[in-house]
Structure formats: C-alpha cells, structure tokens
Amino acid sequence: MIFHESMVIPSLYTVEEQYILERWLQKAYDGEDKKSLVDSSKVAEIALATIQRKLPKGLSISEDGDAIEGRKTWQLPVRMRSDVIYPAHLFAIDWEDKQQGVSWPEVYYATYLPGYDVYVVTISMDSGELYGYADLAIGFFRIDDVAFMAQEASQVVREWWKYLHQGMHKPVWKAFVKPGLIDSEMAYRMREEEWDIVGSHDKVIL
Numbered sequence: 789m790i791f792h793e794s795m796v797i798p799s800l801y802t803v804e805e806q807y808i809l810e811r812w813l814q815k816a817y818d819g820e821d822k823k824s825l826v827d828s829s830k831v832a833e834i835a836l837a838t839i840q841r842k843l844p845k846g847l848s849i850s851e852d853g854d855a856i857e858g859r860k861t862w863q864l865p866v867r868m869r870s871d872v873i874y875p876a877h878l879f880a881i882d883w884e885d886k887q888q889g890v891s892w893p894e895v896y897y898a899t900y901l902p903g904y905d906v907y908v909v910t911i912s913m914d915s916g917e918l919y920g921y922a923d924l925a926i927g928f929f930r931i932d933d934v935a936f937m938a939q940e941a942s943q944v945v946r947e948w949w950k951y952l953h954q955g956m957h958k959p960v961w962k963a964f965v966k967p968g969l970i971d972s973e974m975a976y977r978m979r980e981e982e983w984d985i986v987g988s989h990d991k992v993i994l
Contacts (some may be wrong), residue, residue: 796903800869805834809904816927822951825919832910832923835899837864839875843923844893844914859915859922875899877968878909878941879975883961892918893965898941906930907937909944938969942978945970949982 797806812827821828836843840861864870878896895912906928916922927944931937952958960983964972 800866800872800902801834802865805830805865809834809901812925813904813906813928816925821925821927822948822955825921825924828924828926829921831908831925832912832921833862835873835901835908835910835925836875836897836912836923837862838870838873839897843912844895859913872902873899875910876937877966878938878945879968879970879972880965881961881975882963882965883958884963894961895966896941896945896968896970898937898969907941909941909948911948938974942970942974946978946982949979953983 801809808827808830812821812831815821815824815827843859845859875897876899878898880893880895883892883894884890893914897910897912898907899910900907907930908925908928910923910925912923913919914922926948929940929944931940953960960979964975967975970978
C-alpha cells in the first residue's frame with residue numbers, strides 16, 4: 789500500500805493518536821516518559837493492536853468462580869493500519885522462577901510506525917497489576933538499516949531495565965522464555981551487564 793508522504797500520518801492515526809504519539813515521543817526523547825505511563829500505554833496500544841491475540845493473558849478466579857482475563861482488549865480505530873504495521877517479536881522473559889509455581893511473563897516487541905519513522909519498543913504482561921497497564925511503550929529508536937534493529941532495540945531495553953532496578957529496586961529477571969530478533973545469549977548478556985552496571989546484589993541465574 790502506497791501513500792503520498794503528506795497523507796501517511798492522517799491516513800494511519802486518528803487526530804487524538806497523533807497528539808499522544810507526538811507528546812510521548814518528546815517525553816521519551818527527554819527521558820521523561822517513564823514518569824507518566826498513561827501515554828506509554830496508549831502508544832503501546834497503537835503499536836500492538838494488530839497482534840492482541842499473541843500477547844500474554846493472565847487468568848484469575850472471582851469469588852463466584854468465574855474466570856477473569858487479566859488484560860483488556862481494544863479496537864483498531866483505523867483498519868488500514870492492520871495492513872502496514874507489523875510488530876517484530878524481540879524476546880520473552882519471566883521475572884519469577886516458574887519452577888516455584890509463580891510466573892510474571894513479559895514479552896518485548898519493536899514496531900515501526902510509518903509517518904513518524906521510529907521503531908517503538910514495547911513490553912506486554914499478562915495483566916496490569918504491576919504498572920496499572922498490561923502494555924507499555926518503553927522507548928524508541930531510528931535506523932536506516934533493519935539489520936541493526938536488534939542492537940538498537942537492546943539499548944532501549946537496557947535503559948528500561950536500568951530504570952527498573954535503580955528507580956523501582958526491581959530484582960533481576962529469572963528465566964528466558966522465547967527468542968525473537970534477540971536470542972537467549974544476547975538477552976542473558978544484556979541482563980548480566982546491566983545488573984552489574986547498577987551494582988546489583990542479586991545473583992544472575994543462568
């Protein structure tokens with residue numbers, strides 16, 4: 789599908805989405821995006837709308853025995869977007885030790901947003917219990933050659949991990965679940981280097 793350059797943004801994003809994207813991109817550029825997650829959640833919805841069925845889904849049981857999904861779904865406001873926006877799977881991890889029966893899965897994607905010429909890196913969890921939202925945009929990058937996508941995405945992820953550990957005192961994640969553009973070797977190296985950099989006392993379990 790081909791657009792005239794001036795029509796790409798108004799053809800793929802609603803006016804409200806354009807305001808949100810531009811505001812978030814500025815905050816992310818200034819390093820302020822992590823302090824307010826409302827726009828981060830909205831940007832993640834824009835990036836991930838076409839693959840909602842692939843995202844983690846947690847289930848809980850209500851008092852009357854009904855199963856409740858831990859994440860909400862949302863509509864794709866511009867159908868044309870489903871033909872041109874394809875999130876690329878980076879990798880998936882688990883923050884807890886599944887052998888002990890506890891699981892906190894987290895999946896990472898990088899999505900190119902036409903018109904803005906950026907790749908948005910997102911995380912998706914099985915519920916909004918931790919951050920208030922199940923999906924968040926954690927940063928973005930620009931590249932001219934897709935061969936460098938994994939490397940650029942890894943830098944965004946490492947900045948997020950650094951924030952989690954320094955700002956939120958979150959311990960190291962425990963298990964690598966599924967490879968994508970980033971394989972287990974690269975993810976473990978990123979993890980070990982990042983937690984060492986911030987002076988972690990948490991043992992890295994390989």
